[in-house]
Amino acid sequence: MKILVGIKRVVDYNVRIRVLPDGSGVDTDGVKMSVNPFDEIALEEALRLREAGKAEEVIVVSVGGDECQQQLRTGLAMGADRAIQVRSAESLQPLSLARALLKIAEREEPGLVILGKQAIDDDNSQTAQMLAALWHRPQATFASRLVLDGDTAAVTREVDAGLETIEVDLPAVVSVDLRLNEPRFVKLPDIMKAKRKPLDVVELDELGVSTEGQLAVGHHAPPPQREKGIMVDDVTQLAQDLKNRGLI
Amino acid sequence: MSEREIMEYDVIIVGAGPAGLSCAIRLKQKKPDLMVAVIEKSSEIGAHILSGAVIEPEPLDELLPGWKDSPPPICIPVENDEIWLLSQQGRRRLPTPPQQKNHGNYIVSLGAMCAWLAEKAEALEVDIFPGYAASEIRFTEDGAVGGVIIGDMGVGRDGQPKDTYMQGIEIHAPVTILSEGVRGHLSKQLIRKFELDKESDPQTYGIGMKELWRVQPGKSKPGLVQHTAGWPLDSHTYGGSFIYHLDKDRIAIGFVCGLDYQDPEFVPFEAFQQMKHHPMVHELLEGGEILSSGARAIAEGGYQSLPNTEMPGALIIGDAAGTLNVPKIKGTHQAMRCGILAADHLAETGAPQGFNARLRDSDVVKELHKVRNIRPGFYKGFWRGFLRAAIETVTAGKLPTTLKVHADDTALKKLDGYTPPDRQWVDRDLVPRDRLASVYFAATEHDEDQPVHLQILEPDVCTTRCVTEYNNPCTRFCPAQVYEMVEENGSKALQINSANCVHCKTCDIKDPYQIINWVTPEGGSGPNYQNM
Numbered sequence: 136m137k138i139l140v141g142i143k144r145v146v147d148y149n150v151r152i153r154v155l156p157d158g159s160g161v162d163t164d165g166v167k168m169s170v171n172p173f174d175e176i177a178l179e180e181a182l183r184l185r186e187a188g189k190a191e192e193v194i195v196v197s198v199g200g201d202e203c204q205q206q207l208r209t210g211l212a213m214g215a216d217r218a219i220q221v222r223s224a225e226s227l228q229p230l231s232l233a234r235a236l237l238k239i240a241e242r243e244e245p246g247l248v249i250l251g252k253q254a255i256d257d258d259n260s261q262t263a264q265m266l267a268a269l270w271h272r273p274q275a276t277f278a279s280r281l282v283l284d285g286d287t288a289a290v291t292r293e294v295d296a297g298l299e300t301i302e303v304d305l306p307a308v309v310s311v312d313l314r315l316n317e318p319r320f321v322k323l324p325d326i327m328k329a330k331r332k333p334l335d336v337v338e339l340d341e342l343g344v345s346t347e348g349q350l351a352v353g354h355h356a357p358p359p360q361r362e363k364g365i366m367v368d369d370v371t372q373l374a375q376d377l378k379n380r381g382l383i
Numbered sequence: 384m385s386e387r388e389i390m391e392y393d394v395i396i397v398g399a400g401p402a403g404l405s406c407a408i409r410l411k412q413k414k415p416d417l418m419v420a421v422i423e424k425s426s427e428i429g430a431h432i433l434s435g436a437v438i439e440p441e442p443l444d445e446l447l448p449g450w451k452d453s454p455p456p457i458c459i460p461v462e463n464d465e466i467w468l469l470s471q472q473g474r475r476r477l478p479t480p481p482q483q484k485n486h487g488n489y490i491v492s493l494g495a496m497c498a499w500l501a502e503k504a505e506a507l508e509v510d511i512f513p514g515y516a517a518s519e520i521r522f523t524e525d526g527a528v529g530g531v532i533i534g535d536m537g538v539g540r541d542g543q544p545k546d547t548y549m550q551g552i553e554i555h556a557p558v559t560i561l562s563e564g565v566r567g568h569l570s571k572q573l574i575r576k577f578e579l580d581k582e583s584d585p586q587t588y589g590i591g592m593k594e595l596w597r598v599q600p601g602k603s604k605p606g607l608v609q610h611t612a613g614w615p616l617d618s619h620t621y622g623g624s625f626i627y628h629l630d631k632d633r634i635a636i637g638f639v640c641g642l643d644y645q646d647p648e649f650v651p652f653e654a655f656q657q658m659k660h661h662p663m664v665h666e667l668l669e670g671g672e673i674l675s676s677g678a679r680a681i682a683e684g685g686y687q688s689l690p691n692t693e694m695p696g697a698l699i700i701g702d703a704a705g706t707l708n709v710p711k712i713k714g715t716h717q718a719m720r721c722g723i724l725a726a727d728h729l730a731e732t733g734a735p736q737g738f739n740a741r742l743r744d745s746d747v748v749k750e751l752h753k754v755r756n757i758r759p760g761f762y763k764g765f766w767r768g769f770l771r772a773a774i775e776t777v778t779a780g781k782l783p784t785t786l787k788v789h790a791d792d793t794a795l796k797k798l799d800g801y802t803p804p805d806r807q808w809v810d811r812d813l814v815p816r817d818r819l820a821s822v823y824f825a826a827t828e829h830d831e832d833q834p835v836h837l838q839i840l841e842p843d844v845c846t847t848r849c850v851t852e853y854n855n856p857c858t859r860f861c862p863a864q865v866y867e868m869v870e871e872n873g874s875k876a877l878q879i880n881s882a883n884c885v886h887c888k889t890c891d892i893k894d895p896y897q898i899i900n901w902v903t904p905e906g907g908s909g910p911n912y913q914n915m
Contacts, residue, residue: 147426149826149911153674156597156632165456165495165914167427320536320549323515324390 136190136246136305138181141236142210143171144203145256154357161256161355170206173251175213177311179318180281181249182214189283192216194243198223198235204334211329212321218332223339223346231346233265238342240270245306247288252277252310263310273303279314387532388552392418392510394729395530395556397517397569399423400432401493401715402701403562404500405446405722411507413730419509420554421501422531424516424886426907428501429494431886433593433679433915434715435625435637436493437461437485437608442719447503455496457914459630461485462606469613469661471807477612480776482710482754485608490627490635492914493715516903520569521553527695530555531569536905540832558729559697562722565680566888567703568903579690579699585790586688586705587758588892589622589681592655592862593637594824595914598671603628610712611664615657617804618765620644621758624658625712626667633674634667639681639712642860642893643762643794646803647853651889652678652818652862657808665813673814675913676824678862678887683709686748686755687788693739700725706747709758710772720747753780759788795895797852818864822883826911827863829882829904836904837865837879837890844896845877853895860893885910 146152147167155162170178181193195210197203198221207218221235240248253260267274275290279298282289283305291300293312303309339346367373377383394410396403399421407419425431443450464485466477501511518534533551538544561570565588574580609626616622622640629635638655659668682688682705689706692699700706700721707714724745728738742748756775761768775782815821829836839845849855850868855877857866863883868875886909891901 147911149828150913151824151826165429165492165498167430167911167913317547319547321514322388322549323512323533323552324388326512327390327510 137192137194137243138184138190139240139243139245139248140174140178140181140193140195140210140215141248141250141262142174142178142195142197142203142206143251143254144168144197144199144206145171145254148172148255154355158354158356168202168205170209171251171254171256173253173255173311173313175318176313176315177249177251178210178213178215179316180311181247182319183316184283190246194219194245196221196236196239198227198232198339200224207334208329209321211332211334212326213319214325216332218334220334220336221339221342222336225346225349227346228349229259229261229265231344231349232262233269234344235339235342236262236266237269238344240266247305248308250308250310252312263308267308270308273307274310275301275303275307276310277312278309279312281309281315385550387550390420390552390554392420392554392556394419394558394560395554396421396560396562397531398561398563398567398703399428399501399511399513400497400562400564400701400718401500402703402718402722403560404497404504405442405719406560406562406700406726407504407509408446408500408507409723409726410730411504411509413726415507421504421509421511422515422517422533422554423511423513424903424906425909426514426911427498428511428513429496429498430911431909432494432497433591433677433912434493435593435627435635435712436715437488437490437627437713438493439488439713439716442716442723446719446723455491455499457490457492457495457629459490459605461488461490461608462604463608465607465609467609467611467663469611469663471614471809472662474661474663480710480772482708482776483610483712490606490608490629492635494912494915514907516906517569518551518903520559520573521555523696528559528573528697529557530559534903534906538833538905540834542834545832557696558735560725561697561699561703562701562718563703565682565702565705566891566901568901570699570703573694573697573699574690577691577694579692579694583690584684584687584788586682586684587788587791588642589639589683590642590651590678590860590862590887590889591637591639591681592652592678593635593676593915594673595675596634596636596668596671596673597632598634598667600632602667602671603632603634605630611658611661612765614661615654615806615808616640617806619804620646620649621761621768622654624655626664634671636664636668641683641761642680642791642889643789645794645796645801647795647798647801647856648803648859650859652821653808656811656813659813660809660811668813673824675915676815676821677885677910677912677915678889680888680892681714682707683758684788685709685758686751687759687785689748689751691739692742693735693737696735698725698735698738706751708750708754710754717747717750720745755780756782756784756786759786762789791892792895792897795853795856795893798854799852818862819883822863822885825863825885826913827883827885827909828911829884829908831882833905833908835879835881836902837881837884838900838902839877839879840898840900841896842877844898846875849896850875857890857894857899860889862887862889866890
């Protein structure tokens with residue numbers, strides 16, 4: 136069985152996100168970029184399944200400009216067997232992305248597609264669901280446990296009420312949550328090996344994927360800054376001040 | 384424990400700063416077949432680099448002719464120089480000494496420039512590994528340096544392996560180059576082991592703190608280089624500030640002060656923040672936004688403190704040895720020259736032997752010799768230092784005397800009988816409010832569940848002698864507030880917030896008992912500086 140894992144290049148979680156002064160986007164000048172942390176968890180799970188003999192091959196796929204090859208190489212260094220870059224100059228939104236992943240899924244025929252539950256940049260949490268719908272296959276989202284048994288997978292999901300375990304037929308799309316596993320460190324010699332692993336590039340246009348219907352982003356703005364506080368001497372003064380401001 | 388995995392290279396370079404990367408590039412230019420690797424503890428190249436920085440471009444011209452066609456991301460020609468002597472409210476323009484004339488130099492982000500140099504090195508097939516800390520030296524059977532050992536990852540705070548445990552590998556190489564920067568973790572051990580400093584004066588340091596700001600449109604004058612001396616420092620504390628005007632309304636502002644300061648209650652971070660509230664600086668920053676902040680120690684000993692830079696199997700280059708030119712306030716060109724020189728030497732001879740003599744005969748050391756008396760001239764106060772600097776400059780360092788350099792850890796006065804100077808400090812309103820707020824802009828990150836990388840060799844001293852003698856200066860000199868004294872059941876205890884550490888090494892240097900030992904944390908930990 137093949138496992139397909141989606142990887143997104145995002146601004147690293149340690150970076151303070153800053154909106155460009157003209158509001159045209161987020162400042163990425165000199166900013167550290169990383170693999171989306173949920174995608175790392177997805178890949179870790181795929182690698183563990185392969186190591187447990189449940190899968191033969193792990194393929195990482197990313198959609199984006201050539202800079203995302205850096206993140207694909209990280210995936211290869213972690214242990215993926217090969218990588219596919221779907222080259223797109225435009226930054227894709229979930230529906231277009233799901234369409235692109237569908238084409239790759241049809242081509243590779245994986246038994247399992249594992250994606251992060253969301254990317255930490257736009258927080259959409261839609262791609263896995265849309266891919267499952269377009270592919271006409273079952274979905275199991277927000278997985279915190281994944282057990283494969285023959286043609287089915289038992290997936291424990293993190294839901295509002297607690298944990299829910301469902302069984303899905305394979306092939307299926309699984310999106311993973313934080314508690315599923317802790318991704319491994321990359322071994323230094325594996326970085327060298329990753330340089331020699333295959334990384335195929337396909338153009339988005341060649342796949343015949345339409346990017347129609349993308350939303351236009353009007354403006355970015357940072358959250359309003361918290362105003363400086365004042366010190367009050369006692370409760371009376373606090374109450375008076377709140378009254379003066381018309382808050383009580 | 385299983386045998387460590389081994390990788391072999393011809394040359395292993397520790398630290399991807401200007402020295403290490405210049406060395407790697409030059410090695411591959413001269414000997415393309417050499418296998419060269421660079422190990423870097425920061426998660427990305429440049430993420431632990433912090434500098435002003437105004438650089439002299441001559442070594443870049445030598446290393447990468449035509450570099451101006453595709454320059455580093457931030458690279459602004461210097462247009463003007465200003466030096467100001469500040470009082471709390473006033474200022475007086477001083478003549479610019481020749482060492483500080485910056486015509487022909489460039490303002491860069493050294494972090495961004497190192498990332499740019501790393502790309503050049505990778506294009507020459509240098510293997511660069513960010514996110515891995517060289518934690519130990521690997522010695523060969525005959526006692527020579529034979530490479531490095533990468534720190535284990537996934538070790539818990541208790542020292543036990545976690546689920547993610549990954550054993551560090553050994554990198555074997557006939558030549559190891561230490562370019563770790565100031566007070567390098569491995570360099571420090573090797574200097575001690577091979578007694579490389581037995582004929583030199585002790586190294587002396589400064590602490591440099593820096594912030595990157597975006598100011599209101601129109602306030603920044605790209606290419607303007609400003610330096611200040613005087614307030615908020617007293618005349619017996621060496622230091623001053625830099626204000627470099629970049630493009631896109633950005634200002635690099637920083638403050639450097641000698642770690643040979645005497646006042647046990649002095650807080651370098653507070654001095655920096657005070658300087659920002661001088662009317663001249665406050666006007667510039669008001670209404671702006673802080674983008675990034677950080678701190679790093681600086682080697683100030685120069686000529687007198689330069690250790691022997693070679694030993695069996697290894698070389699020490701750049702600020703790990705201490706080649707910064709203090710009066711120029713520049714170390715990058717010196718570090719790069721060191722790297723180039725080391726590469727030339729290895730390409731010609733294949734071994735470290737003879738490098739030290741070659742370095743001492745080079746422009747690197749000639750430059751240091753010329754200005755050797757200027758920094759120690761300030762030991763007796765600002766004005767005597769100023770005068771000495773003028774004399775040394777006029778005579779180009781040709782006077783026969785060489786002043787001794789003193790150590791920083793013995794400079795601190797004991798509380799008993801010491802009266803601190805009146806600092807005339809003002810109320811502050813610019814961000815960051817305090818050191819914790821500042822650390823936030825350094826984006827520093829350490830997995831909390833790892834061994835504490837700040838080792839206290841004699842913890843009893845902290846709660847006994849140090850309390851009465853110095854009132855725990857570590858709680859003040861650390862720019863990231865890593866050290867805190869907390870009350871526990873009525874008695875004081877030292878709490879080390881190691882996750883805040885920005886790897887500046889000040890504690891390792893300034894601690895008066897020399898019982899703080901800075902070791903490398905898990906690779907990839909530490910600050911994530913952007914354009915610093």
